[in-house]
Amino acid sequence: MTLRGFLAIGLVGLFIALAATPEAEGQRRRGRGGGGGGGSSGGGGQATSNNPMSHQASREVMERAGLFKTGLVPRYPKQARCLEVASFFGDRTRYDGSQRVAWANHGRHGGFDISAPEGTPLLAIADGEVVHKHSGGRLVGHQIFLRHGPADTGLRVWIYSKYKHFREPPELAIGQRVRLGQVIGHSGKTGTVGGHYGEWGYPHLHLSLYVSDSGRYKTKPMMVVPAKVRHLDPLALYLPAGRRLTDNHAIQALSEAEKVVAIPYQTPDGRRLPADTRLIWPFMCEPG
Numbered sequence: 093m094t095l096r097g098f099l100a101i102g103l104v105g106l107f108i109a110l111a112a113t114p115e116a117e118g119q120r121r122r123g124r125g126g127g128g129g130g131g132s133s134g135g136g137g138q139a140t141s142n143n144p145m146s147h148q149a150s151r152e153v154m155e156r157a158g159l160f161k162t163g164l165v166p167r168y169p170k171q172a173r174c175l176e177v178a179s180f181f182g183d184r185t186r187y188d189g190s191q192r193v194a195w196a197n198h199g200r201h202g203g204f205d206i207s208a209p210e211g212t213p214l215l216a217i218a219d220g221e222v223v224h225k226h227s228g229g230r231l232v233g234h235q236i237f238l239r240h241g242p243a244d245t246g247l248r249v250w251i252y253s254k255y256k257h258f259r260e261p262p263e264l265a266i267g268q269r270v271r272l273g274q275v276i277g278h279s280g281k282t283g284t285v286g287g288h289y290g291e292w293g294y295p296h297l298h299l300s301l302y303v304s305d306s307g308r309y310k311t312k313p314m315m316v317v318p319a320k321v322r323h324l325d326p327l328a329l330y331l332p333a334g335r336r337l338t339d340n341h342a343i344q345a346l347s348e349a350e351k352v353v354a355i356p357y358q359t360p361d362g363r364r365l366p367a368d369t370r371l372i373w374p375f376m377c378e379p380g
C-alpha cells in the first residue's frame with residue numbers, strides 16, 4: 093500500500109470513530125432502560141417513566157417534581173474550611189465546566205457534587221435510617237439511601253438522602269439507625285471511571301435529596317421510590333428555620349437575598365455550629 097493510501101484509510105477510520113462513538117454510546121446507555129432505575133421501563137428503546145427519580149422521566153414530570161435550578165447559594169463559614177459544591181443541583185455542567193449528557197435528566201444535575209479526596213469521611217446529614225444500599229456500574233458505584241423522618245429533622249416532610257460513589261460499600265445495614273454527623277462511610281470515585289471522567293474517574297460525593305409527605309416508599313433494585321416523590325435542592329436543608337422550604341418551586345420564588353444559605357457544619361473533634369443544628373454538611377469542616 094502506498095503511504096497516501098495508508099494515510100487516507102487512517103483518516104477515514106478516525107472520522108468513522110469520531111462520528112460513530114457518541115451515538116453508539118448513547119444507544120448502549122439508552123438500551124439499558126432503567127438507567128436511573130425507576131424500574132418501570134424494563135429496559136429498551138425510548139423508555140420514559142412517570143417516576144421523576146428515573147433518568148428517563150419526561151421533562152414535564154421532572155420539572156413538576158422540582159428538577160430545575162433553584163438559585164440557592166451556599167455561604168461557607170468564615171472560621172472553618174469546608175469542601176465546597178463543585179456542581180449544583182439543576183446544573184447543566186459538571187465540576188470542570190463540561191456539559192452534562194442530555195440522555196440523563198435532560199442534562200440537569202439531580203443533586204450536588206462535592207469534590208473530595210478518596211477516603212474522606214462522609215457524615216449523615218441528619219438522624220435517620222438506612223433504607224437502601226446498592227452497588228452499580230457507571231454513574232452509580234456504591235450508594236446508599238437514608239430516610240429522615242419529621243422526628244429526625246424537625247421538618248414536616250420526609251427527606252430521603254442518596255449518597256453516591258463511596259470508596260467501598262458502606263458497612264451499615266438496611267434498617268439501621270444513623271445519628272446526625274455519624275461517619276457513614278468514605279467518599280470515593282466508584283461509578284465514575286470511564287466515559288467523561290476517563291480511567292482515573294472523579295473522586296467526589298454526589299448527594300441527592302428527595303421529599304415526600306409520607307414515610308412510605310417502594311423498593312427497586314437501584315433505589316427507593318418514596319410516595320409522591322419530589323426533588324429537593326440539597327442546599328434547601330440548610331435554609332434558616334423560619335424559611336425552611338421543601339418545595340423547589342417555592343424556593344425558586346425566594347428573593348436573591350433569601351437564597352443565600354449559611355452552612356451548618358461539624359468539626360473533626362465533633363463540635364457542631366450552630367450547636368443545636370439538626371442538619372449538617374456531609375463533610376467535616378476544619379477550623380482555622
Ligand SMILES: [Zn+2]
Nearest residue numbers: 203204205298
Ligand atoms: Zn452529581
